Amino acid sequence: MSADTDPGCGADMDSESPGELADLVAAINITANRLTPPNGHRTQRPPLTHSYRKMSLQERRIARQPTIETKRVSITDAEDFVQLNQYKLKNEIGKGSYGVVKLAYNEDSEEFYAMKVVSKKKLMKRCGFIRRFPSQGSQQDPYPKAVLPLDSVYKEIAILKKLDHNNVVKLVEVLDDPHEDGLHMAFELVTKGPVMEVPTDNPFTEEQARLHFRDVVLGIEYLHYHKIIHRDIKPSNLLLGDDGHVKIADFGVSREFEGTDALLSGTAGTPAFMAPETMTDHEKTFSGKASDLWAMGITLYCFVFGKCPFYDEYIVSLHTKIKKDSVVFPEMPTISNDLKDLIVKMLDKNPETRITLPEVKVHPWVTENGTNPLPLEEEHCTALELTEEEVKNSIKLIPSLSTVILVKSMLRKRSFSNPFECQARRAERSMSAPGGLLTLCIPVSSPSESAIAQWFSTFHTRLDLPGATVGTRPRSSSNQE
Numbered sequence: 314m315s316a317d318t319d320p321g322c323g324a325d326m327d328s329e330s331p332g333e334l335a336d337l338v339a340a341i342n343i344t345a346n347r348l349t350p351p352n353g354h355r356t357q358r359p360p361l362t363h364s365y366r367k368m369s370l371q372e373r374r375i376a377r378q379p380t381i382e383t384k385r386v387s388i389t390d391a392e393d394f395v396q397l398n399q400y401k402l403k404n405e406i407g408k409g410s411y412g413v414v415k416l417a418y419n420e421d422s423e424e425f426y427a428m429k430v431v432s433k434k435k436l437m438k439r440c441g442f443i444r445r446f447p448s449q450g451s452q453q454d455p456y457p458k459a460v461l462p463l464d465s466v467y468k469e470i471a472i473l474k475k476l477d478h479n480n481v482v483k484l485v486e487v488l489d490d491p492h493e494d495g496l497h498m499a500f501e502l503v504t505k506g507p508v509m510e511v512p513t514d515n516p517f518t519e520e521q522a523r524l525h526f527r528d529v530v531l532g533i534e535y536l537h538y539h540k541i542i543h544r545d546i547k548p549s550n551l552l553l554g555d556d557g558h559v560k561i562a563d564f565g566v567s568r569e570f571e572g573t574d575a576l577l578s579g580t581a582g583t584p585a586f587m588a589p590e591t592m593t594d595h596e597k598t599f600s601g602k603a604s605d606l607w608a609m610g611i612t613l614y615c616f617v618f619g620k621c622p623f624y625d626e627y628i629v630s631l632h633t634k635i636k637k638d639s640v641v642f643p644e645m646p647t648i649s650n651d652l653k654d655l656i657v658k659m660l661d662k663n664p665e666t667r668i669t670l671p672e673v674k675v676h677p678w679v680t681e682n683g684t685n686p687l688p689l690e691e692e693h694c695t696a697l698e699l700t701e702e703e704v705k706n707s708i709k710l711i712p713s714l715s716t717v718i719l720v721k722s723m724l725r726k727r728s729f730s731n732p733f734e735c736q737a738r739r740a741e742r743s744m745s746a747p748g749g750l751l752t753l754c755i756p757v758s759s760p761s762e763s764a765i766a767q768w769f770s771t772f773h774t775r776l777d778l779p780g781a782t783v784g785t786r787p788r789s790s791s792n793q794e
């Protein structure tokens with residue numbers, strides 16, 4: 314939704330509703346057993362517990378597949394879908410300011426995705442129109458390059474490609490054929506859609522709000538750690554997955570920064586969620602991190618009251634309220650003093666004294682007085698590691714063709730000698746450096762490929778001896794010794 318046209322407190326989903334989307338996905342009879350149960354309604358969320366959070370943190374340690382970039386696209390229209398390479402595009406499930414989002418079935422992976430479809434021509438026209446009518450007397454380009462709509466989509470793609478976190482939506486594939494108008498972005502499907510439509514008469518309980526807010530905190534910590542300011546945090550950009558976890562979406566106005574924080578200027582995002590310091594004149598810079606924290610505070614308020622704390626249908630009056638008015642807590646529903654304390658600290662008009670993310674993480678409301686701490690930054694933000702299971706099954710992770718050739722050769726020759734080394738070199742080395750040569754004889758009757766590879770990988774990593782040569786003998790000869 315565009316920042317210029319809507320203060321952002323209204324619901325902006327006019328396509329399939331979240332419950333309908335889950336039903337729709339489940340109803341499509343292709344891979345029913347792999348999909349969301351038909352009753353994907355909000356009230357059916359699985360209970361979230363602390364151990365659940367621990368489990369998914371371990372799960373996410375497995376690195377995701379990198380985003381695929383496809384430059385050749387074939388599009389054919391069928392009766393009730395459009396075939397786009399391996400994707401069948403079906404119903405529209407959402408609308409953004411730059412295009413629509415469709416449910417897409419990938420015939421290769423047999424999974425559903427959310428396909429954002431953008432018309433490059435329309436985006437170019439939009440900026441062309443603005444370029445033809447510069448504001449009167451202005452010497453400056455009224456639409457600086459960084460915010461050209463098409464550029465901002467490519468910027469969004471560049472950012473999304475780098476991200477791999479449980480609480481951030483994943484961009485799976487970008488299909489961008491220079492000869493086609495449509496730019497397609499396949500995202501993982503987050504079946505329940507926006508976590509909340511604002512305004513609503515059914516806000517979350519404090520417990521529900523805490524669960525979702527903690528996900529947002531982790532997602533934002535990950536983004537800030539990777540030097541990205543989201544700039545448009547609001548409930549409609551927080552998508553709820555089948556597993557009850559929230560994922561941050563829509564990086565259309567995000568910014569990358571260098572150093573410890575972004576020094577931003579100008580307005581971006583959704584007016585009702587914008588921090589007071591962002592509404593000053595354009596030359597003044599402000600902290601990107603602090604502005605994300607403000608938007609998180611407004612979001613938390615929406616979670617428990619179902620409406621924004623500052624609202625006016627006129628942008629100028631809205632800005633005045635955001636800059637001048639104090640936060641008012643309605644009598645109903647009543648919320649705890651800890652939660653009030655957190656919201657007030659997040660909605661501190663002064664970005665210098667506003668609560669920071671590390672402080673939010675240890676706030677008593679967030680941690681339930683320290684009984685439910687959030688993981689440390691290094692536990693969920695740093696580069697992904699192998700899980701114990703992956704190390705155990707290292708045969709599945711053979712990374713290079715040369716390793717595969719090595720194992721195959723060992724199987725064929727029943728020898729652990731290096732197949733890439735020529736006979737002569739091997740002989741030369743064994744003659745010249747007999748002391749450095751280690752020959753191991755192990756009994757092998759009929760080793761399986763995986764057994765040899767597993768043994769080899771364990772042996773290889775433990776031994777770590779340059780020039781070590783490993784040989785095998787048939788069991789019979791070994792038995793004779």
Ligand SMILES: Nc1ncnc2c1ncn2[C@@H]1O[C@H](COP(=O)(O)OP(=O)(O)OP(=O)(O)O)[C@@H](O)[C@H]1O
Pocket residue numbers: 314315325326406407408409410411412413414427429482500501502503504506507549550552562563565
């Ligand atoms: N990965 C996804 N899974 C499920 N639904 C999605 C997904 N991504 C987007 N949607 C749906 O499509 C809608 C539009 O998303 P999109 O990101 O295009 O627009 P937006 O959030 O309104 O942002 P903007 O207009 O600022 O680009 C979302 O509100 C959501 O309902």
